[in-house]
Amino acid sequence: MSGSVSPLAPKSFAEMPPVRGVRMATAAAGIKYKNRTDVLLMVFDEPAAVAGVFTRSRCPSAPVDFCRQNLAGGVARAVVVNSGNANAFTGKKGKAATELTAQSASEAVGCSIGEVFLASTGVIGEPLDATKFAGVLSDMTTEAASDFWFEAAKAIMTTDTYPKVSTRSAKIGGVTVTINGIAKGAGMIAPDMATMLSFVVTDADIAPEALQVLLSEGTGPTFNSVTVDSDTSTSDTLMLFATRAAARDGQKAVTDATDPALDGFRAALNDLLRDLALQVVRDGEGARKMVAVTVEGAESDLAAKRIGLSVANSPLVKTAVAGEDANWGRVVMAVGKSGEMADRDRLAIWFGDVRVAVDGERDPSYSEAAASAVMKEEDIAIRVEIGLGSGKATVYTCDLTKEYVEINGDYRS
Amino acid sequence: MSGSVSPLAPKSFAEMPPVRGVRMATAAAGIKYKNRTDVLLMVFDEPAAVAGVFTRSRCPSAPVDFCRQNLAGGVARAVVVNSGNANAFTGKKGKAATELTAQSASEAVGCSIGEVFLASTGVIGEPLDATKFAGVLSDMTTEAASDFWFEAAKAIMTTDTYPKVSTRSAKIGGVTVTINGIAKGAGMIAPDMATMLSFVVTDADIAPEALQVLLSEGTGPTFNSVTVDSDTSTSDTLMLFATRAAARDGQKAVTDATDPALDGFRAALNDLLRDLALQVVRDGEGARKMVAVTVEGAESDLAAKRIGLSVANSPLVKTAVAGEDANWGRVVMAVGKSGEMADRDRLAIWFGDVRVAVDGERDPSYSEAAASAVMKEEDIAIRVEIGLGSGKATVYTCDLTKEYVEINGDYRS
Numbered sequence: 001m002s003g004s005v006s007p008l009a010p011k012s013f014a015e016m017p018p019v020r021g022v023r024m025a026t027a028a029a030g031i032k033y034k035n036r037t038d039v040l041l042m043v044f045d046e047p048a049a050v051a052g053v054f055t056r057s058r059c060p061s062a063p064v065d066f067c068r069q070n071l072a073g074g075v076a077r078a079v080v081v082n083s084g085n086a087n088a089f090t091g092k093k094g095k096a097a098t099e100l101t102a103q104s105a106s107e108a109v110g111c112s113i114g115e116v117f118l119a120s121t122g123v124i125g126e127p128l129d130a131t132k133f134a135g136v137l138s139d140m141t142t143e144a145a146s147d148f149w150f151e152a153a154k155a156i157m158t159t160d161t162y163p164k165v166s167t168r169s170a171k172i173g174g175v176t177v178t179i180n181g182i183a184k185g186a187g188m189i190a191p192d193m194a195t196m197l198s199f200v201v202t203d204a205d206i207a208p209e210a211l212q213v214l215l216s217e218g219t220g221p222t223f224n225s226v227t228v229d230s231d232t233s234t235s236d237t238l239m240l241f242a243t244r245a246a247a248r249d250g251q252k253a254v255t256d257a258t259d260p261a262l263d264g265f266r267a268a269l270n271d272l273l274r275d276l277a278l279q280v281v282r283d284g285e286g287a288r289k290m291v292a293v294t295v296e297g298a299e300s301d302l303a304a305k306r307i308g309l310s311v312a313n314s315p316l317v318k319t320a321v322a323g324e325d326a327n328w329g330r331v332v333m334a335v336g337k338s339g340e341m342a343d344r345d346r347l348a349i350w351f352g353d354v355r356v357a358v359d360g361e362r363d364p365s366y367s368e369a370a371a372s373a374v375m376k377e378e379d380i381a382i383r384v385e386i387g388l389g390s391g392k393a394t395v396y397t398c399d400l401t402k403e404y405v406e407i408n409g410d411y412r413s
Numbered sequence: 414m415s416g417s418v419s420p421l422a423p424k425s426f427a428e429m430p431p432v433r434g435v436r437m438a439t440a441a442a443g444i445k446y447k448n449r450t451d452v453l454l455m456v457f458d459e460p461a462a463v464a465g466v467f468t469r470s471r472c473p474s475a476p477v478d479f480c481r482q483n484l485a486g487g488v489a490r491a492v493v494v495n496s497g498n499a500n501a502f503t504g505k506k507g508k509a510a511t512e513l514t515a516q517s518a519s520e521a522v523g524c525s526i527g528e529v530f531l532a533s534t535g536v537i538g539e540p541l542d543a544t545k546f547a548g549v550l551s552d553m554t555t556e557a558a559s560d561f562w563f564e565a566a567k568a569i570m571t572t573d574t575y576p577k578v579s580t581r582s583a584k585i586g587g588v589t590v591t592i593n594g595i596a597k598g599a600g601m602i603a604p605d606m607a608t609m610l611s612f613v614v615t616d617a618d619i620a621p622e623a624l625q626v627l628l629s630e631g632t633g634p635t636f637n638s639v640t641v642d643s644d645t646s647t648s649d650t651l652m653l654f655a656t657r658a659a660a661r662d663g664q665k666a667v668t669d670a671t672d673p674a675l676d677g678f679r680a681a682l683n684d685l686l687r688d689l690a691l692q693v694v695r696d697g698e699g700a701r702k703m704v705a706v707t708v709e710g711a712e713s714d715l716a717a718k719r720i721g722l723s724v725a726n727s728p729l730v731k732t733a734v735a736g737e738d739a740n741w742g743r744v745v746m747a748v749g750k751s752g753e754m755a756d757r758d759r760l761a762i763w764f765g766d767v768r769v770a771v772d773g774e775r776d777p778s779y780s781e782a783a784a785s786a787v788m789k790e791e792d793i794a795i796r797v798e799i800g801l802g803s804g805k806a807t808v809y810t811c812d813l814t815k816e817y818v819e820i821n822g823d824y825r826s
Binding site: 094124233313325338409 | 468469472473501502507536538642645646727732733736738741746748749750751756757760770773775813814818821
């Protein structure tokens with residue numbers, strides 16, 4: 001793990017306004033790291049509506065199991081997130097640790113255990129000593145402040161080289177609401193010390209069912225369209241909370257996700273999710289370049305996404321990008337192996353604005369110099385036209401560098 | 414591309430006996446390389462039975478299309494293989510190049526175009542100048558010799574660091590037959606300069622239909638169970654030829670793959686295919702370690718294979734192996750993301766003979782020292798017990814090193 005910040009890091013961070021109804025505090029509980037914060041507490045003084053999307057792994061962490069169970073209640077009062085230990089593959093001890101943490105949080109905040117949500121990121125298979133939370137959560141509840149987003153983002157970092165924050169505002173029926181989010185992640189997951197976690201809070205008054213639809217729909221083209229290394233965490237967690245404080249400004253509660261009053265909110269939320277997801281890719285382990293792979297003309301949007309992920313996850317495409325090599329033959333290979341319908345002789349490929357292949361062969365006016373110039377950029381767009389239908393998708397990834405191998409080969413030691 | 418031989422290369426090469434009925438010659442046609450052979454011609458003086466298995470890519474190379482078409486005839490008289498240019502994604506020019514090559518070969522050998530088989534490996538998207546074959550194939554036909562297997566294996570190398578040869582013998586109805594094979598490949602495919610090609614010849618008298626069944630069945634646990642980087646070539650080709658020369662020793666022709674007379678032959682063939690496939694993995698680009706991933710107790714053999722490939726293709730598992738890190742948490746992650754049924758709390762994992770995880774958590778008697786000692790070996794066995802059924806599979810891979818990134822990032826330039 002090099003200590004340097006990703007060259008793709010944002011040049012500046014968003015100024016994060018407070019979101020009415022949520023307070024936060026961080027602490028150094030000494031779970032694994034020394035001299036840094038490793039616990040985040042979010043407190044909702046009034047019950048907040050909650051929605052969540054979790055890893056599809058068949059081996060989810062204990063906190064993921066715990067959140068899935070509480071999500072049915074639709075109400076959140078507290079969120080506890082720790083870095084340094086994922087509490088994953090920890091058997092009965094892991095379940096006991098989530099229960100003890102939730103117990104401590106419920107006592108500190110004064111809510112039921114069913115209103116507590118948890119997330120952990122860090123080493124897999126190491127028992128998590130939840131007694132470390134008991135000592136800090138009570139003080140954290142008292143100290144928690146509303147203008148603490150940047151510090152919150154820092155407390156949940158693992159191999160991240162920068163904190164990830166984003167904010168948007170929108171109007172619902174003429175009333176302005178705020179949406180703030182934080183995220184962490186540096187591999188699409190390196191379960192030993194990464195994982196994708198994200199927590200988004202709005203002061204809008206939206207019912208849990210509608211919130212869940214908004215979040216689930218928003219995840220597809222954002223967090224579920226980014227990949228660093230094709231490896232999926234046991235702990236991936238994305239949660240959206242609505243504190244409903246905007247009701248005091250006269251915002252009428254929204255209970256149906258299809259309500260046109262949500263149009264502006266949906267757009268702002270999706271934009272924020274995309275911003276956070278791209279910040280995760282741009283902090284991909286060892287990343288030097290960001291790649292957007294757009295697939296058009298596939299049989300369906302789903303087919304386009306699968307072809308896009310086949311290109312974005314191909315080690316040979318990713319090493320070519322790292323080497324600034326306009327190696328479009330590897331894109332052909334990745335399209336061909338995706339399993340989705342493709343017709344070699346209809347395929348066209350662009351690197352940036354340079355068409356490199358068309359009608360099943362190298363572009364007649366192919367210029368190695370022009371294609372190579374595109375590859376020297378920091379942000380690279382690869383576009384593939386399949387020529388079969390109208391399915392379309394864009395996925396995002398980064399290059400595969402020696403530093404990725406170094407970070408993940410030397411990690412635990 | 415470093416010039417050094419893989420540390421996992423065989424300590425010695427098999428002595429390859431002649432196989433009656435096939436002669437070979439190599440030549441330097443100057444397709445891409447200088448000062449080395451780059452064309453192989455195999456001649457069957459009597460019509461040989463032929464079977465083939467090809468890439469599943471939707472963007473196959475022109476020679477793959479050509480072979481698939483001729484395979485229906487079931488008869489081979491000539492095989493032309495070149496390295497340096499894959500004749501893939503070359504459009505109409507590519508098809509014309511296969512036709513011209515086959516024409517040259519048919520004239521040189523004196524057979525029909527439908528009895529010629531072709532394979533090309535090398536750069537994608539670069540038109541192949543097939544006129545270079547016309548000048549050499551006639552002389553090659555004259556010179557072709559039966560004791561030329563090692564030279565044949567050398568002529569088809571690209572990023573391979575050693576030639577891959579294997580030989581077995583078996584009895585069919587009391588008559589001894591020989592099986593010889595050569596292979597090339599150093600990524601499960603790096604389409605810009607690798608690809609998996611393999612040609613196997615026996616003097617047994619076996620009809621094409623039976624030969625195809627034997628080959629298709631034999632491919633599953635061998636060539637289709639190895640992966641270097643999860644990338645599938647546009648050009649992968651595995652062919653099996655039977656010259657029928659053993660008929661002269663009284664071997665009775667076999668026309669049915671289920672004939673018990675083939676039991677010994679089938680075992681010998683599968684053993685040879687496995688040997689060649691493992692030689693390909695051991696020459697994986699940048700490989701320092703070979704990994705056998707065995708999955709047991711899955712819902713089905715297919716589920717076991719998919720879980721095994723999920724582990725074997727995981728960049729995080731492969732970098733951990735490169736770093737000699739007994740990071741079993743990443744194996745949990747890879748099992749979880751495979752999409753196949755798994756129950757976290759029944760999972761057990763072994764590195765070599767060391768059980769590192771059981772019943773959904775770290776083994777109570779886990780020893781980091783013992784697990785780390787396993788990781789220092791050159792050959793590493795990872796075993797996963799799913800605990801749900803009786804499905805079983807073993808897949809083979811290599812580690813992911815900085816050298817892989819270097820080879821594939823600097824390749825074309």
